[in-house]
Amino acid sequence: MERKNNLEEILEFNREFVEKKEYEKYNTTKYPDKKIAIVSCMDTRLTELLPKAMNLKNGDAKIIKNAGGAVVHPFGSAMRSLIICIYEFDINEIFIIGHYDCGVSNIDTGKIVDKMVRRGIPSNTLDIISKSGIEVNDWVHGFDCVRDSVIESVEIVKTHPLVPADVIVHGLIIDPETGKIDVVVDGFKTK
Numbered sequence: 001m002e003r004k005n006n007l008e009e010i011l012e013f014n015r016e017f018v019e020k021k022e023y024e025k026y027n028t029t030k031y032p033d034k035k036i037a038i039v040s041c042m043d044t045r046l047t048e049l050l051p052k053a054m055n056l057k058n059g060d061a062k063i064i065k066n067a068g069g070a071v072v073h074p075f076g077s078a079m080r081s082l083i084i085c086i087y088e089f090d091i092n093e094i095f096i097i098g099h100y101d102c103g104v105s106n107i108d109t110g111k112i113v114d115k116m117v118r119r120g121i122p123s124n125t126l127d128i129i130s131k132s133g134i135e136v137n138d139w140v141h142g143f144d145c146v147r148d149s150v151i152e153s154v155e156i157v158k159t160h161p162l163v164p165a166d167v168i169v170h171g172l173i174i175d176p177e178t179g180k181i182d183v184v185v186d187g188f189k190t191k
Helices: 006-019 022-026 046-053 077-088 109-118 123-131 136-140 146-158
Strands: 036-041 061-066 093-099 168-174 181-185
Touching (some): 036 046, 036 077, 061 077, 093 146, 093 181, 109 136, 146 168
Parallel strands (some): 093 168
16 A cells, blocks of 8 residues: 555545534634743754743744754844844744753764765856855854754844844753753843
Protein backbone atom coordinates (compact mmCIF):
# COMPACT_ATOMS: atom_id res chain seq x y z
CA MET A 1 0.00 0.00 0.00
CA GLU A 2 1.39 3.38 -1.01
CA ARG A 3 1.81 5.89 1.79
CA LYS A 4 0.07 9.25 1.40
CA ASN A 5 2.29 12.29 1.17
CA ASN A 6 2.23 14.88 3.94
CA LEU A 7 0.00 17.26 1.99
CA GLU A 8 -2.62 14.56 1.38
CA GLU A 9 -2.57 13.55 5.06
CA ILE A 10 -2.89 17.15 6.20
CA LEU A 11 -5.77 17.93 3.85
CA GLU A 12 -7.63 14.76 4.81
CA PHE A 13 -7.26 15.57 8.51
CA ASN A 14 -8.23 19.19 7.87
CA ARG A 15 -11.50 18.24 6.18
CA GLU A 16 -12.53 16.28 9.27
CA PHE A 17 -11.25 19.03 11.59
CA VAL A 18 -13.46 21.61 9.88
CA GLU A 19 -16.48 19.28 9.50
CA LYS A 20 -16.40 18.46 13.22
CA LYS A 21 -15.94 22.18 14.07
CA GLU A 22 -12.88 21.41 16.18
CA TYR A 23 -11.62 24.91 15.40
CA GLU A 24 -14.20 26.41 17.74
CA LYS A 25 -12.12 25.70 20.85
CA TYR A 26 -9.29 27.82 19.38
CA ASN A 27 -11.35 30.87 18.45
CA THR A 28 -9.87 34.14 19.64
CA THR A 29 -9.02 37.55 18.17
CA LYS A 30 -5.82 38.65 16.47
CA TYR A 31 -5.05 40.86 19.50
CA PRO A 32 -3.04 38.99 22.14
CA ASP A 33 -4.76 38.94 25.52
CA LYS A 34 -1.51 39.22 27.50
CA LYS A 35 -0.09 41.92 25.20
CA ILE A 36 3.18 40.02 24.77
CA ALA A 37 5.29 38.98 21.82
CA ILE A 38 7.79 36.13 21.86
CA VAL A 39 10.75 35.53 19.58
CA SER A 40 11.66 31.86 19.86
CA CYS A 41 13.45 29.13 17.99
CA MET A 42 11.76 26.96 15.38
CA ASP A 43 12.97 23.83 17.21
CA THR A 44 10.26 21.16 17.06
CA ARG A 45 10.66 20.39 20.77
CA LEU A 46 9.31 23.86 21.60
CA THR A 47 6.15 23.79 19.48
CA GLU A 48 3.89 22.76 22.37
CA LEU A 49 6.37 22.85 25.26
CA LEU A 50 7.13 26.58 25.20
CA PRO A 51 3.51 27.82 25.47
CA LYS A 52 2.71 25.19 28.12
CA ALA A 53 5.84 26.07 30.14
CA MET A 54 4.78 29.73 30.06
CA ASN A 55 1.09 29.06 30.80
CA LEU A 56 0.03 30.50 27.45
CA LYS A 57 -3.10 29.51 25.62
CA ASN A 58 -4.22 30.30 22.09
CA GLY A 59 -4.77 34.05 21.85
CA ASP A 60 -2.40 35.09 24.64
CA ALA A 61 0.71 36.05 22.65
CA LYS A 62 2.22 36.73 19.26
CA ILE A 63 4.92 34.11 18.66
CA ILE A 64 7.64 34.72 16.08
CA LYS A 65 9.81 31.70 15.29
CA ASN A 66 13.09 31.50 13.44
CA ALA A 67 16.37 29.61 13.51
CA GLY A 68 17.94 30.21 16.91
CA GLY A 69 15.17 32.46 18.20
CA ALA A 70 17.38 35.46 17.51
CA VAL A 71 16.90 38.99 16.28
CA VAL A 72 19.97 39.16 14.06
CA HIS A 73 19.40 42.40 12.18
CA PRO A 74 17.71 45.61 13.35
CA PHE A 75 15.76 45.77 10.08
CA GLY A 76 15.29 42.04 9.47
CA SER A 77 12.02 40.12 9.45
CA ALA A 78 11.99 39.30 13.19
CA MET A 79 12.40 42.96 14.12
CA ARG A 80 9.81 43.99 11.52
CA SER A 81 7.35 41.57 13.11
CA LEU A 82 8.05 43.01 16.56
CA ILE A 83 7.53 46.58 15.35
CA ILE A 84 4.18 45.54 13.84
CA CYS A 85 3.29 43.81 17.13
CA ILE A 86 4.03 46.96 19.11
CA TYR A 87 2.09 49.38 16.95
CA GLU A 88 -0.67 47.26 15.45
CA PHE A 89 -1.38 44.83 18.32
CA ASP A 90 -0.51 46.96 21.38
CA ILE A 91 2.32 44.72 22.57
CA ASN A 92 4.05 46.15 25.64
CA GLU A 93 6.30 43.26 26.64
CA ILE A 94 8.69 41.22 24.48
CA PHE A 95 10.35 37.92 25.37
CA ILE A 96 13.45 36.78 23.49
CA ILE A 97 13.67 33.05 24.26
CA GLY A 98 16.64 30.93 23.30
CA HIS A 99 17.03 27.31 24.33
CA TYR A 100 19.73 24.94 25.42
CA ASP A 101 20.98 22.36 22.89
CA CYS A 102 20.06 24.60 19.97
CA GLY A 103 20.90 23.23 16.53
CA VAL A 104 21.94 26.68 15.34
CA SER A 105 24.60 26.95 18.06
CA ASN A 106 28.06 26.18 16.72
CA ILE A 107 26.63 25.12 13.37
CA ASP A 108 29.22 24.08 10.81
CA THR A 109 28.41 26.53 8.02
CA GLY A 110 30.90 24.86 5.69
CA LYS A 111 28.84 21.66 5.87
CA ILE A 112 25.64 23.61 5.18
CA VAL A 113 27.19 25.19 2.07
CA ASP A 114 28.45 21.76 0.96
CA LYS A 115 24.92 20.40 1.31
CA MET A 116 23.61 23.28 -0.79
CA VAL A 117 25.98 22.33 -3.59
CA ARG A 118 25.15 18.62 -3.29
CA ARG A 119 21.44 19.47 -3.55
CA GLY A 120 21.96 21.33 -6.79
CA ILE A 121 22.83 24.92 -5.95
CA PRO A 122 25.54 25.88 -8.46
CA SER A 123 28.85 27.04 -6.98
CA ASN A 124 28.74 30.10 -9.21
CA THR A 125 25.46 31.09 -7.53
CA LEU A 126 27.29 31.17 -4.21
CA ASP A 127 30.04 33.24 -5.85
CA ILE A 128 27.50 35.71 -7.26
CA ILE A 129 25.87 36.07 -3.85
CA SER A 130 29.28 36.62 -2.27
CA LYS A 131 30.20 39.29 -4.84
CA SER A 132 26.95 41.09 -4.03
CA GLY A 133 28.17 41.53 -0.46
CA ILE A 134 26.55 38.58 1.29
CA GLU A 135 28.91 35.90 2.53
CA VAL A 136 26.71 32.79 2.72
CA ASN A 137 28.86 31.19 5.45
CA ASP A 138 28.34 34.23 7.67
CA TRP A 139 24.67 34.52 6.73
CA VAL A 140 23.78 30.96 7.80
CA HIS A 141 26.02 31.07 10.90
CA GLY A 142 24.05 30.91 14.12
CA PHE A 143 25.83 31.69 17.34
CA ASP A 144 28.44 30.21 19.64
CA CYS A 145 26.71 30.83 22.98
CA VAL A 146 22.93 30.87 23.50
CA ARG A 147 23.21 33.23 26.47
CA ASP A 148 25.20 35.77 24.43
CA SER A 149 22.75 35.42 21.54
CA VAL A 150 19.80 36.19 23.81
CA ILE A 151 21.58 39.23 25.30
CA GLU A 152 22.50 40.52 21.83
CA SER A 153 18.92 40.09 20.60
CA VAL A 154 17.54 41.91 23.65
CA GLU A 155 19.95 44.79 23.00
CA ILE A 156 18.96 45.03 19.33
CA VAL A 157 15.29 45.29 20.33
CA LYS A 158 15.77 47.61 23.32
CA THR A 159 17.96 50.07 21.44
CA HIS A 160 15.99 50.02 18.19
CA PRO A 161 15.08 53.56 17.12
CA LEU A 162 11.45 52.55 16.48
CA VAL A 163 10.85 50.78 19.82
CA PRO A 164 9.30 53.09 22.41
CA ALA A 165 10.94 53.29 25.83
CA ASP A 166 7.87 51.86 27.61
CA VAL A 167 8.22 48.44 25.93
CA ILE A 168 9.79 45.90 28.28
CA VAL A 169 12.24 43.40 26.73
CA HIS A 170 13.20 40.18 28.53
CA GLY A 171 15.76 37.53 27.65
CA LEU A 172 15.12 33.92 28.66
CA ILE A 173 16.52 30.46 27.95
CA ILE A 174 14.30 27.37 28.09
CA ASP A 175 15.37 23.78 28.58
CA PRO A 176 13.82 21.85 25.66
CA GLU A 177 13.57 18.68 27.75
CA THR A 178 12.01 19.96 30.98
CA GLY A 179 10.56 23.36 30.04
CA LYS A 180 12.50 25.06 32.87
CA ILE A 181 13.04 28.73 32.08
CA ASP A 182 16.15 30.67 33.13
CA VAL A 183 16.12 34.46 33.16
CA VAL A 184 19.07 36.06 31.38
CA VAL A 185 17.68 39.60 31.16
CA ASP A 186 14.86 40.80 33.40
CA GLY A 187 13.47 43.73 31.43
CA PHE A 188 11.93 45.26 34.54
CA LYS A 189 15.37 45.51 36.18
CA THR A 190 17.21 46.86 33.13
CA LYS A 191 14.90 49.72 32.08
